[in-house]
Amino acid sequence: VRNSLISGNETIKMALTIAVGGRVWRKFFKTFPFRSNSALKRFPTCRANGRLYSTSSDVVLVRKDEESGIATVRMNNPPVNSLNPTLMVALRSCFEELEKDKTCRALILTSQKPKVFSAGLDILQLYQKSPDHVAQFWEKVQDMWLALYGSRLITMAAINGHCPAAGCLLGLACDYRIMAEGNFRIGLNETQLDLVAPFWLRQTMIDVIGYRQAEMALMIGALYPSDKALQLGLVDKLAPIEDVQTVAEEEVKNWLKIPDQARAITKMASRKPLLDELRRRKQEDIQTFRDETTRESVQKSIQQYLEKLKAKK
Numbered sequence: 001v002r003n004s005l006i007s008g009n010e011t012i013k014m015a016l017t018i019a020v021g022g023r024v025w026r027k028f029f030k031t032f033p034f035r036s037n038s039a040l041k042r043f044p045t046c047r048a049n050g051r052l053y054s055t056s057s058d059v060v061l062v063r064k065d066e067e068s069g070i071a072t073v074r075m076n077n078p079p080v081n082s083l084n085p086t087l088m089v090a091l092r093s094c095f096e097e098l099e100k101d102k103t104c105r106a107l108i109l110t111s112q113k114p115k116v117f118s119a120g121l122d123i124l125q126l127y128q129k130s131p132d133h134v135a136q137f138w139e140k141v142q143d144m145w146l147a148l149y150g151s152r153l154i155t156m157a158a159i160n161g162h163c164p165a166a167g168c169l170l171g172l173a174c175d176y177r178i179m180a181e182g183n184f185r186i187g188l189n190e191t192q193l194d195l196v197a198p199f200w201l202r203q204t205m206i207d208v209i210g211y212r213q214a215e216m217a218l219m220i221g222a223l224y225p226s227d228k229a230l231q232l233g234l235v236d237k238l239a240p241i242e243d244v245q246t247v248a249e250e251e252v253k254n255w256l257k258i259p260d261q262a263r264a265i266t267k268m269a270s271r272k273p274l275l276d277e278l279r280r281r282k283q284e285d286i287q288t289f290r291d292e293t294t295r296e297s298v299q300k301s302i303q304q305y306l307e308k309l310k311a312k313k
């Protein structure tokens with residue numbers, strides 16, 4: 001599925017879409033439905049209206065520049081932006097609101113707290129929890145990823161610190177990654193916790209850095225320093241930590257010179273097969289995650305990992 005870019009029917013649909021001029025975006029969204037409206041209602045909204053705006057829980061801060069259409073989305077879940085249900089729901093809601101905002105053209109995802117972009121999934125949510133809890137948690141991961149990876153917007157990760165595991169998942173879902181120079185690490189270290197990255201996360205890693213490097217990185221659960229990540233193509237550019245945001249804004253401005261429609265259709269042509277595959281296999285993926293994560297041996301590994309994290313101090 002992954003290798004066949006897009007089917008003949010879809011190509012025709014896209015060509016028609018381009019041909020109908022004024023109604024093009026309506027057709028485009030019909031062809032590539034990015035989200036479900038019913039799902040939107042269930043989540044807290046986060047309107048990006050030109051001033052600093054925070055969600056009801058303050059875990060996501062959004063500032064949109066009305067003139068350029070660039071929204072900066074800052075994760076604000078101290079101490080390490082671990083992805084708990086509140087943060088993931090707020091992020092998803094925020095991505096979906098920006099998607100709906102016709103004046104928004106780009107989003108920059110970053111951390112409010114420099115030095116840690118995100119520590120990945122909140123490990124405590126995976127430890128000694130009921131299978132139902134773990135299943136619901138995983139669905140939130142999937143939905144957040146679908147909203148970001150399937151976005152029509154230019155998406156740029158301004159990685160201003162460490163970026164392990166699901167932090168890296170967020171970065172990989174973006175179109176371009178700028179990372180802070182220095183002693184910060186990025187990668188998919190799931191195997192170190194006795195976890196296995198799901199097919200859609202493995203695939204995005206392969207798409208970004210190529211099969212051989214991705215296979216090796218995933219097997220050993222590698223966390224790379226930023227210069228090595230640049231060399232591998234895991235990130236696209238490095239900048240001093242204090243300049244990551246500015247460099248991201250400059251890069252977005254270059255991307256804004258490309259017509260939105262052609263850029264977004266091209267992006268969707270390459271991402272649609274993986275988006276569709278996860279949508280199709282969503283329940284199966286949730287069950288696998290639930291069953292694997294609640295397994296005794298995995299629980300033991302998570303416990304040891306948590307102890308190691310605590311012992312660091």
Ligand SMILES: CCCCCCCCCCC/C=C/C(=O)SCCNC(=O)CCNC(=O)[C@H](O)C(C)(C)COP(=O)(O)OP(=O)(O)OC[C@H]1O[C@@H](n2cnc3c(N)ncnc32)[C@H](O)[C@@H]1OP(=O)(O)O
Nearest residue numbers: 082119120121122123162164165166195196197289292309
């Ligand atoms: C076929 C089989 C299918 C199986 C299906 C399984 C699929 C699984 C795929 C899952 C994909 C994603 C997985 C994940 O994301 S797991 C999370 C992995 N994350 C990490 O390994 C990062 C851990 N954290 C760190 O390395 C450091 O915290 C970090 C470098 C990010 C920052 O270091 P710093 O020194 O600044 O901060 P501290 O380490 O002192 O941490 C501060 C407190 O925060 C707690 N903490 C840190 N990370 C987490 C976390 N991820 N979740 C929860 N809590 C975290 C840490 O313990 C400190 O707490 P205390 O202050 O209370 O001690």
